[in-house]
Amino acid sequence: MRAQPIERLEQAGGTRAGFPLLIDGEWRDAEGGAVFASHDPYLEQDWGAIAEASPADVDAAVQAARRAFEDGRWSGKLAGERARIMLTLAELIERDGDPLTTQQICENGKLVSEMRPGIGALAGDCRFFAGLAESQGGATVPPPRPNFTTFTLKEPIGVVGAITPWNTPLGLLAWKLFPALAAGCTIVIKPSEVTPSSTAMLAALCQEAGIPDGVVNVVTGGRETGAALVEHRDVAKIAFTGSTATGQAIASIAAKRSARVTLEMGGKSPNIVFADADFENAVNGVMAGIFSATGQTCIAGSRVLVEAPIFDRFAEELAERASKIAAGDPLDYDSQLGPLASKAQLEKVLSFFDSAREERLDCIAGGRRLDRQGYFAAPTVYRDVPADSRIVREEIFGPVAALMRFEGEDEAVRIANDTRYGLAAGIWTESAKRAHRMLHRVRAGTVWVNNYRVLGHTVPFGGYGQSGIGREQGTSALDAYSETKSVWFDTGNEVRFGTGLFGKG
Numbered sequence: 001m002r003a004q005p006i007e008r009l010e011q012a013g014g015t016r017a018g019f020p021l022l023i024d025g026e027w028r029d030a031e032g033g034a035v036f037a038s039h040d041p042y043l044e045q046d047w048g049a050i051a052e053a054s055p056a057d058v059d060a061a062v063q064a065a066r067r068a069f070e071d072g073r074w075s076g077k078l079a080g081e082r083a084r085i086m087l088t089l090a091e092l093i094e095r096d097g098d099p100l101t102t103q104q105i106c107e108n109g110k111l112v113s114e115m116r117p118g119i120g121a122l123a124g125d126c127r128f129f130a131g132l133a134e135s136q137g138g139a140t141v142p143p144p145r146p147n148f149t150t151f152t153l154k155e156p157i158g159v160v161g162a163i164t165p166w167n168t169p170l171g172l173l174a175w176k177l178f179p180a181l182a183a184g185c186t187i188v189i190k191p192s193e194v195t196p197s198s199t200a201m202l203a204a205l206c207q208e209a210g211i212p213d214g215v216v217n218v219v220t221g222g223r224e225t226g227a228a229l230v231e232h233r234d235v236a237k238i239a240f241t242g243s244t245a246t247g248q249a250i251a252s253i254a255a256k257r258s259a260r261v262t263l264e265m266g267g268k269s270p271n272i273v274f275a276d277a278d279f280e281n282a283v284n285g286v287m288a289g290i291f292s293a294t295g296q297t298c299i300a301g302s303r304v305l306v307e308a309p310i311f312d313r314f315a316e317e318l319a320e321r322a323s324k325i326a327a328g329d330p331l332d333y334d335s336q337l338g339p340l341a342s343k344a345q346l347e348k349v350l351s352f353f354d355s356a357r358e359e360r361l362d363c364i365a366g367g368r369r370l371d372r373q374g375y376f377a378a379p380t381v382y383r384d385v386p387a388d389s390r391i392v393r394e395e396i397f398g399p400v401a402a403l404m405r406f407e408g409e410d411e412a413v414r415i416a417n418d419t420r421y422g423l424a425a426g427i428w429t430e431s432a433k434r435a436h437r438m439l440h441r442v443r444a445g446t447v448w449v450n451n452y453r454v455l456g457h458t459v460p461f462g463g464y465g466q467s468g469i470g471r472e473q474g475t476s477a478l479d480a481y482s483e484t485k486s487v488w489f490d491t492g493n494e495v496r497f498g499t500g501l502f503g504k505g
Helices: 055-070 079-095 097-108 112-135 169-183 197-209 223-231 244-255 279-295 308-323 343-359 408-416 432-441 475-481
Strands: 021-023 026-028 035-040 045-051 148-156 159-163 186-190 216-218 237-241 260-264 270-273 303-307 362-365 380-383 400-406 424-428 446-449 482-490 494-497 500-504
Touching: 021 055, 021 197, 035 097, 055 159, 055 186, 055 216, 055 223, 079 097, 079 112, 079 169, 079 197, 097 112, 097 169, 097 197, 112 169, 112 475, 148 475, 159 169, 159 223, 169 186, 169 197, 169 237, 169 260, 169 475, 186 223, 197 216, 223 244, 237 244, 237 475, 244 260, 270 279, 270 408, 279 308, 279 400, 279 424, 303 308, 303 408, 308 362, 308 380, 308 400, 400 408, 408 432, 424 432, 432 446, 475 482
Parallel strands: 159 186, 159 237, 186 216, 237 260, 270 303, 270 424, 303 400, 380 400, 424 446
Antiparallel strands: 021 026, 021 216, 035 045, 148 482, 362 380, 494 500
């Protein structure tokens, strides 16, 4: 086995699963001892047993989180005390950076050169929201009537259900966990069944940092586990990252009981290259935009729009460089391409190759599975792809670029916005005026100019259209885990009800 659980989980004792559930501070088996296998996509082998939570286990976790919220063991702490514990957690994340990195890689095959720096970002996110915990507050507002003082309070929303994806397990959990903790919420986490173990490891660090029992709970499992969490009446908010179809289903269920949602869903992002762009820089940016993380990222720049005068040269250069990308063991720093995260994901990507052949698209690189160990798909480039092609319309989540030709800004905008998504976009030009015109016209939650795939905890992230609801990261993220309470404080000596006068005090 290539990955080992950290000491806290090894001491859980008496469980069938190498990675048990965490409910109310106790590491325990799932109901009936049900387990499922964790799988290494590079070795194509199962390596560990994960507890599979039943609806009864989910209910126990939610009830634990509710008790922890209502008795104030976390929300009742001074904001400075919550911040202090979160700063300790950040130190522990840095201390255990290597095992946290390895654990994720052995489940999703992402490159160590990407995942190891991500641990630094994880700790940075934790420190950022620790700081916000002490700075969040309401506001005094001018009273609209005499003899009143009016102000607002920020209060934690309650129990949060966090459902996280497999492509960046801890990074995208951080976007939910840390603002929830900073706001004073309690949380039940349901990680992807593809990558559950690293979440258990982070939860163990939460315990070590001093976060009270019941505040952070982890239930691992598949669709049934997630559905039980979304449907639970005591979950005040669902924070989800994943597919658009699943996100829409969650929104529908949550709406029936007026639960809050933050949804970060799919994307089909355009990378727009103008003829006046720095050519080499643009090629590098497009490469990073679609081939980093093996294309398994919601912000992948999968639609590459190139202005006609440089289209042929750009297509040739991109195809040549794509064909030279070195696939290998994701734990090797020299590897440039890791495997897809699962056999199911590989089969999905291969189905797009089949569709492209049926459509007779012009494949100038890749378009096949690599003949080697691991779930590898070759970095793939199609040129002059029509707007109605499946590879243009649907999110692939693989290393597949669709090149499209355009003439001028108006056509670039029309093609870029011709999608149900609106998560991200890249604009490549040496003209500052053009860049400003374009960034206002392209409908996307994040727009990079002469760069791509740069993120940070100070900058909000989210999408337009079917790419999501709400924003994560940034100073406003804390508000997504808070309720605003308005207070009318009567400073007069008359007893008033509405606009009527009923007597004097």
